[in-house]
Amino acid sequence: MTEATRDAFSQALDRRTIRGRSLYVDAWHRLLKNKAAVAALIVLATMIVLVGVGPMLSDWDHEIPDWDHYSTPPSLETGHLFGTDALGRDLFVRTMIGGRISLLVGLVATLVSLVIGVSYGAVAGFFGGRVDNIMMRFVDGIYAMPFMFFVIVLMVVFGRNIFLIFVAIGAVNWLDMARIVRGQTLSLKNKDFVEAARACGGTEMQIIRRHIIPNLLGVVIVYVTLTIPQVILVESFLSFLGLGVQEPLTSWGALVNEGAQELETAPWSLLFPASFLAATLFAFNFLGDGLRDALDPKDRP
Amino acid sequence: MNPRAPVLQVRDLAVHFRVDTGSLFRHDYRVVRAVDNVSFDVHSAETLGVVGESGCGKSTLARAILGLVSAQGGSILWQGEDLVGLSEEALRLKRREIQLIFQDPSGSLDPRMTVGEIVAEPLKVFYPSMSRLQIRERVAGMMKMVGLSAEQINRYPHEFSGGQCQRIGIARALVVNPRLVVCDEPVSALDVSIQAQIVNLLKDLQKKLRLSLIFIAHDLSVVRHVSDRVLVMYLGRIMEVADRDSVYYHARHPYTRALIESVPIPDPVKERQRARRSLEGDIPSPLNPPSGCVFRTRCPYAIDACADRVPALETLEDGSQVACIRHEELAEQWKREADTDPTATETSS
Numbered sequence: 012m013t014e015a016t017r018d019a020f021s022q023a024l025d026r027r028t029i030r031g032r033s034l035y036v037d038a039w040h041r042l043l044k045n046k047a048a049v050a051a052l053i054v055l056a057t058m059i060v061l062v063g064v065g066p067m068l069s070d071w072d073h074e075i076p077d078w079d080h081y082s083t084p085p086s087l088e089t090g091h092l093f094g095t096d097a098l099g100r101d102l103f104v105r106t107m108i109g110g111r112i113s114l115l116v117g118l119v120a121t122l123v124s125l126v127i128g129v130s131y132g133a134v135a136g137f138f139g140g141r142v143d144n145i146m147m148r149f150v151d152g153i154y155a156m157p158f159m160f161f162v163i164v165l166m167v168v169f170g171r172n173i174f175l176i177f178v179a180i181g182a183v184n185w186l187d188m189a190r191i192v193r194g195q196t197l198s199l200k201n202k203d204f205v206e207a208a209r210a211c212g213g214t215e216m217q218i219i220r221r222h223i224i225p226n227l228l229g230v231v232i233v234y235v236t237l238t239i240p241q242v243i244l245v246e247s248f249l250s251f252l253g254l255g256v257q258e259p260l261t262s263w264g265a266l267v268n269e270g271a272q273e274l275e276t277a278p279w280s281l282l283f284p285a286s287f288l289a290a291t292l293f294a295f296n297f298l299g300d301g302l303r304d305a306l307d308p309k310d311r312p
Numbered sequence: 313m314n315p316r317a318p319v320l321q322v323r324d325l326a327v328h329f330r331v332d333t334g335s336l337f338r339h340d341y342r343v344v345r346a347v348d349n350v351s352f353d354v355h356s357a358e359t360l361g362v363v364g365e366s367g368c369g370k371s372t373l374a375r376a377i378l379g380l381v382s383a384q385g386g387s388i389l390w391q392g393e394d395l396v397g398l399s400e401e402a403l404r405l406k407r408r409e410i411q412l413i414f415q416d417p418s419g420s421l422d423p424r425m426t427v428g429e430i431v432a433e434p435l436k437v438f439y440p441s442m443s444r445l446q447i448r449e450r451v452a453g454m455m456k457m458v459g460l461s462a463e464q465i466n467r468y469p470h471e472f473s474g475g476q477c478q479r480i481g482i483a484r485a486l487v488v489n490p491r492l493v494v495c496d497e498p499v500s501a502l503d504v505s506i507q508a509q510i511v512n513l514l515k516d517l518q519k520k521l522r523l524s525l526i527f528i529a530h531d532l533s534v535v536r537h538v539s540d541r542v543l544v545m546y547l548g549r550i551m552e553v554a555d556r557d558s559v560y561y562h563a564r565h566p567y568t569r570a571l572i573e574s575v576p577i578p579d580p581v582k583e584r585q586r587a588r589r590s591l592e593g594d595i596p597s598p599l600n601p602p603s604g605c606v607f608r609t610r611c612p613y614a615i616d617a618c619a620d621r622v623p624a625l626e627t628l629e630d631g632s633q634v635a636c637i638r639h640e641e642l643a644e645q646w647k648r649e650a651d652t653d654p655t656a657t658e659t660s661s
Binding site for chain 1: 404438468481
């Protein structure tokens with residue numbers, strides 16, 4: 012090795028080692044090493060693109076029946092890739108449209124519960140004492156209200172609207188999130204490193220942002236990945252009761268419900284929506300697991 | 313006396329905690345006097361050792377000096393300015409000059425931050441205008457100063473041993489160039505072999521940076537190694553303050569004497585020979601401290617008068633201070649004992 016290359020080498024080494032990395036950059040690299048999580052990411056991305064542009068690619072519409080084909084199996088000839096339902100509507104388009112609703116409900120309701128739940132729980136837990144007491148009794152109060160009763164009241168007062176589903180589900184789900192986050196925060200705020208941050212001159216908000224939230228992430232992410240499937244299932248349950256999305260609009264939950272009734276005569280009408288739903292739920296679970304591991308530095312292989 | 317002006321003057325400091333004892337419908341509480349009527353000075357570039365059993369208020373004292381717990385009375389004069397009663401924001405800014413080193417080395421480091429971020433944190437708080445490059449250089453320099461390598465900044469705390477974590481804690485405390493560092497039992501969680509390294513590192517850094525240190529410990533031999541002066545606490549009160557040698561060779565307070573006698577001697581022959589007068593019983597509950605002298609329930613020399621009033625912290629002619637009404641007669645009694653039984657002095661040295 013010549014002098015020049017050795018110098019260049021040591022310089023490169025210096026540059027590489029001295030550059031600081033943050034938890035999130037590290038976490039991203041770790042996530043990319045996790046095959047299941049990467050596969051889940053790809054599945055979810057494809058799913059989102061598919062439900063976004065899918066309906067435009069098809070000649071059919073989700074509400075207008077094909078008068079020539081009732082309950083036909085999937086075939087390339089007719090152009091109905093996933094077949095048609097008992098009313099002659101194209102199942103491919105309906106699955107995509109249903110996917111839009113299901114994913115939207117899942118993501119929006121979860122996001123609502125995430126934002127409200129994490130900030131509410133973190134504030135209650137961090138400040139503690141009387142603030143905590145009042146905030147958590149309020150949560151208990153809402154908890155005591157039956158969910159169905161809450162949804163029905165909303166429907167009666169505001170009329171039927173898909174956004175009400177988001178509101179209703181989000182309004183109930185953040186309670187669990189707030190409780191979990193509060194408990195975690197309570198245990199975190201007494202840790203030495205939080206006091207160390209205070210001794211280093213950090214303000215309360217800096218401490219919450221730099222120390223409390225990052226340390227909450229592991230638990231929160233796992234809970235989020237459990238919430239998304241749960242929300243999608245709750246929506247399909249509401250649709251089944253006639254409180255969710257209404258015909259001709261549909262969702263995966265509603266499609267599965269319809270398909271299940273025609274299982275013997277038209278199995279394809281269950282198979283396609285159900286496999287989309289299952290694939291999505293799987294992907295969210297794997298992604299959640301991957302994120303949790305990636306965000307925990309101790310788990311680094 | 314030390315001719316230099318003190319950087320920190322603590323006067324009659326009192327830190328009380330309320331303990332709720334009420335039930336759901338009845339509001340009631342009792343007061344724990346965790347630190348009561350404590351006064352002392354810390355001079356520039358001096359190490360003040362603080363010793364006492366667990367639960368005697370050492371850590372509370374440390375946190376009160378930094379303003380992490382608020383004092384109920386007295387004053388903490390930092391370079392002439394009283395920290396008690398300052399606003400939260402003003403106190404926060406003072407922490408650039410007074411820093412804290414923790415007992416639990418890994419617990420005081422955020423597990424989700426890289427070591428580089430941990431050491432850089434005080435810089436980011438106090439010097440928001442500092443560029444990334446400047447911060448990086450300062451952090452790298454600090455890492456080297458405490459005996460770690462700059463390449464380790466991207467590691468996480470769990471990848472380090474206890475001793476290394478404590479070095480990181482020291483780097484974090486010193487990165488903003490404080491004048492006073494409060495070390496809250498910095499070595500008691502470490503292996504004995506590592507303790508010496510950390511203590512010597514602290515001593516070296518103190519000399520290099522001309523720091524004042526308040527070194528809290530329950531290990532008397534460690535305190536003896538680092539301190540210029542030693543303060544002995546019991547149940548939230550000062551028992552004795554004196555120069556290191558005078559504490560170890562001529563302890564004036566019965567409690568100090570008992571503490572020193574309880575230190576094992578690493579020579580089995582001498583250890584077996586010496587007469588041990590170990591303390592009996594536990595520290596009384598701070599919720600319900602004894603009247604008068606708080607130490608009287610365990611003091612072998614207690615007389616009835618000890619229960620009557622709280623002994624004042626008396627300053628003697630050599631500058632040391634002691635809070636015991638019998639310290640004069642006891643000093644003579646111990647001197648006589650030492651004359652008749654030469655092993656007695658041996659044990660207390």
